[in-house]
Amino acid sequence: MKQESYKKVERMTVAMRSIHWANAAFMVVAVITGLYIGEPYYQTLIAEPAVQKYVMAWNRWWHFIAAIIFDVTSIVIAYLYFFSRFEKPYKKLIPNAHNLNEFGAVFLNLITLNRKKSFDSSHSDSFNTVYFTIFHLLLFFMLFTGLQLYVHGLESGISSIGAWWPWILHVGTDWTIPVTGGSLMDVRIAHHITMWLIIVWVAFHIYYQIWRTIFWEEGDLAIVVGGSKFVKDKK
Amino acid sequence: MGKDTMESVKKLFTTQSAKVDTNRGGEYYTDLYETCRKRLDELKALPVVNNKLDFQETIMDEGLDRRDFLKWASATTAMLMLPASFTPLVAEAAQVMNRIPVVWIELSDCAGNSEALLRSDGPKIDKIVLDIISLEFHETLQAAAGHQAEKQLEEAIELFKGKYLLFVEGAVPLGMDGQYGTIGAKAETFKDHLLRLANGAAAVIAVGSCATYGGIPAAAPNPTQSVGVMDVVSGKPIINIPACPANPSNMVGVVLHYVLTGKIPELDSLLRPKFAFGYRIHDNCERRAHFDAGEYVEEWGDNGAKNNFCLYKMGCKGPMTFNNCSIVRYNEAVNWPIGVGRGCIGCSEPDFWDKYAYERPMANANIKAPTGGVEKTVDEFGLALLTAAGIGIGIHAVASAVAGKKNSEKDA
Ligand code: SF4
Numbered sequence: 232m233k234q235e236s237y238k239k240v241e242r243m244t245v246a247m248r249s250i251h252w253a254n255a256a257f258m259v260v261a262v263i264t265g266l267y268i269g270e271p272y273y274q275t276l277i278a279e280p281a282v283q284k285y286v287m288a289w290n291r292w293w294h295f296i297a298a299i300i301f302d303v304t305s306i307v308i309a310y311l312y313f314f315s316r317f318e319k320p321y322k323k324l325i326p327n328a329h330n331l332n333e334f335g336a337v338f339l340n341l342i343t344l345n346r347k348k349s350f351d352s353s354h355s356d357s358f359n360t361v362y363f364t365i366f367h368l369l370l371f372f373m374l375f376t377g378l379q380l381y382v383h384g385l386e387s388g389i390s391s392i393g394a395w396w397p398w399i400l401h402v403g404t405d406w407t408i409p410v411t412g413g414s415l416m417d418v419r420i421a422h423h424i425t426m427w428l429i430i431v432w433v434a435f436h437i438y439y440q441i442w443r444t445i446f447w448e449e450g451d452l453a454i455v456v457g458g459s460k461f462v463k464d465k466k
Numbered sequence: 467m468g469k470d471t472m473e474s475v476k477k478l479f480t481t482q483s484a485k486v487d488t489n490r491g492g493e494y495y496t497d498l499y500e501t502c503r504k505r506l507d508e509l510k511a512l513p514v515v516n517n518k519l520d521f522q523e524t525i526m527d528e529g530l531d532r533r534d535f536l537k538w539a540s541a542t543t544a545m546l547m548l549p550a551s552f553t554p555l556v557a558e559a560a561q562v563m564n565r566i567p568v569v570w571i572e573l574s575d576c577a578g579n580s581e582a583l584l585r586s587d588g589p590k591i592d593k594i595v596l597d598i599i600s601l602e603f604h605e606t607l608q609a610a611a612g613h614q615a616e617k618q619l620e621e622a623i624e625l626f627k628g629k630y631l632l633f634v635e636g637a638v639p640l641g642m643d644g645q646y647g648t649i650g651a652k653a654e655t656f657k658d659h660l661l662r663l664a665n666g667a668a669a670v671i672a673v674g675s676c677a678t679y680g681g682i683p684a685a686a687p688n689p690t691q692s693v694g695v696m697d698v699v700s701g702k703p704i705i706n707i708p709a710c711p712a713n714p715s716n717m718v719g720v721v722l723h724y725v726l727t728g729k730i731p732e733l734d735s736l737l738r739p740k741f742a743f744g745y746r747i748h749d750n751c752e753r754r755a756h757f758d759a760g761e762y763v764e765e766w767g768d769n770g771a772k773n774n775f776c777l778y779k780m781g782c783k784g785p786m787t788f789n790n791c792s793i794v795r796y797n798e799a800v801n802w803p804i805g806v807g808r809g810c811i812g813c814s815e816p817d818f819w820d821k822y823a824y825e826r827p828m829a830n831a832n833i834k835a836p837t838g839g840v841e842k843t844v845d846e847f848g849l850a851l852l853t854a855a856g857i858g859i860g861i862h863a864v865a866s867a868v869a870g871k872k873n874s875e876k877d878a
Contacts, residue, residue, distance in 0.1 A: 266829070269827060269828055269829035270779065270827040270828070270829040270830060270845075271760060271762055271778065271779055274760075274762075274764065275759060275760035275761055281755045281756050281759035281761055282755065282759070283759075284759045284760060284761075285758055285759055285760075286759060286760025287758050287760040288758040288760075341862075344865055344866045344869040344870075345866065346869070383746060383785070383786070383788075384746070384749065386744060386746060386788070387745070405735075412817075413816055413817065414815055414816045414817045414818075415786045415815060416783075416786055416812070416815070416821040416828065416831075417821065419828050420821075420828065420833060420844055423828065423829060423844050423845075423848070424833075424844060424847065427847070427848025427849075427851050427852060428851070430848070430852055431851050431852055431855040434852065434855050434856065434859065435855060435859060438859045438863070442862075442863070442866060445866075445870075446870065
């Protein structure tokens with residue numbers, strides 16, 4: 232057997248990894264609390280008067296906290312798309328010949344079960360970037376529809392932090408009503424279905440990372456923990 | 467939509483919110499007070515149109531005293547979101563309402579709004595006020611029939627051209643050239659009828675869910691292609707008072723506002739008066755504390771139901787429905803749907819029959835898959851997606867493992 236040498240490549244900074252794990256944790260929170268808000272699936276069995284238990288209110292509180300964290304990380308990630316100190320992701324989204332070829336090559340690798348691996352796997356490839364972009368778009372859609380649902384409760388047009396807040400929410404999210412189908416219920420249904428799309432996305436995401444780690448033999452899972460992976464050094 | 471895409475795109479980015487401005491500052495109200503004062507004096511100088519009932523007498527006849535009337539006036543002032551100083555003006559306006567001619571037509575409807583307008587319990591002031599508006603034409607309520615009725619309508623719209631308020635109840639069927647609904651000996655379609663009458667109206671007031679957004683006649687699959695008034699009439703001020711039936715208090719509110727100011731009240735993006743549709747049912751619901759606490763009725767008649775717990779799990783749509791029923795209630799504030807222990811079905815929202823009235827939580831709502839076909843609940847649909855993804859992943863994983871094994875056998 233010939234000796235294989237490996238080269239270490241940096242892929243994610245500490246900040247990027249923190250964002251990843253914050254997103255992952257709060258997504259779990261958002262799904263658990265969101266399902267409860269959609270249809271309260273457990274009963275409140277506390278023998279206290281209503282004012283003291285606040286079960287739905289806490290679920291909503293955690294749901295909103297998760298949402299605010301997504302808001303902030305989304306802005307940071309949008310910034311990184313253009314100003315990351317690694318290869319800037321937006322460059323991978325431009326459908327030029329190189330990116331299309333790379334996308335095709337990675338996809339082929341996936342469906343031929345790693346028979347053919349004719350691309351550079353040291354950086355975030357085009358396929359990966361497209362896949363992540365889909366996720367961020369889904370998340371943005373969640374933010375806009377979610378904030379639209381939220382602003383219904385601020386119907387007086389005032390809030391504890393001023394009138395600008397509901398105003399900006401209306402300006403920023405009222406378009407979701409006609410886009411999802413014309414009624415407030417459509418916004419809710421769209422918000423709920425998008426959750427399922429995100430769960431499907433996560434299922435494949437986790438699978439793909441594990442699959443890559445096993446078949447590419449480059450320690451891809453380590454990226455999100457230690458920030459780097461190893462690629463085979465072709466001498 | 468196709469008619470003027472530009473318009474709908476513009477609308478997309480300029481839709482007004484339901485935001486209610488309850489305090490516009492002293493100067494605004496001083497000005498408004500002056501305007502209303504002038505307007506009322508003008509109206510008083512006008513001859514009474516047709517309805518010669520004297521307001522004071524009617525009230526006395528019904529066994530109510532002036533004190534009741536003033537109580538009503540201050541409540542109505544508050545409902546219209548005007549300062550208390552407007553109370554005497556509102557009281558005066560109620561008394562000159564018979565100067566404003568009203569024409570009421572019915573299209574694809576069940577006459578439920580007319581029913582709401584009529585007294586169903588003891589007559590109270592809202593109802594009396596509606597008695598003394600000058601109702602020039604109302605198919606169900608008037609004595610005239612047939613050609614006589616038609617003649618009466620023609621005369622009314624001729625005589626009060628540009629002045630009358632047109633109340634419309636019921637949806638407008640557009641399918642088959644509108645032949646699904648015709649009226650009169652000449653079989654005028656509902657659409658033509660509406661357009662002709664709207665032409666001479668000062669404003670068109672769509673009452674009830676059918677007239678506002680098509681309501682039940684427009685429910686899927688909408689064989690008659692019914693729509694609401696606002697999709698047919700253009701170039702006229704339109705006010706929507708949805709709900710099934712529309713609350714008579716809100717009808718009175720709109721007419722009073724018009725009598726008082728000569729203008730239609732401030733409307734939201736669905737053309738509903740903000741004073742009535744500016745907030746959700748949920749925000750003022752008496753069961754709200756149970757909602758926040760997570761105390762829900764789990765099935766009809768259980769302990770939760772006996773304790774007036776929140777009806778969210780029984781499908782209450784109060785959190786997505788803008789209306790003032792939780793405050794104004796029905797039948798002179800005697801009760802309202804949630805008060806009697808059943809959830810809100812969102813009857814004042816667009817598409818309520820298809821999207822709100824299924825009496826279970828949203829996650830359990832039946833939706834059509836994007837490809838059409840079988841109806842599934844939202845969660846079933848989501849789970850099906852997830853299962854499909856899981857099967858795909860499983861196949862890929864097994865195939866990869868088998869292929870990997872073969873490879874290593876080859877290498878060895
Ligand atoms: S009964 Fe309906 S409107 Fe009232 S608190 Fe519960 S969900 Fe809200």
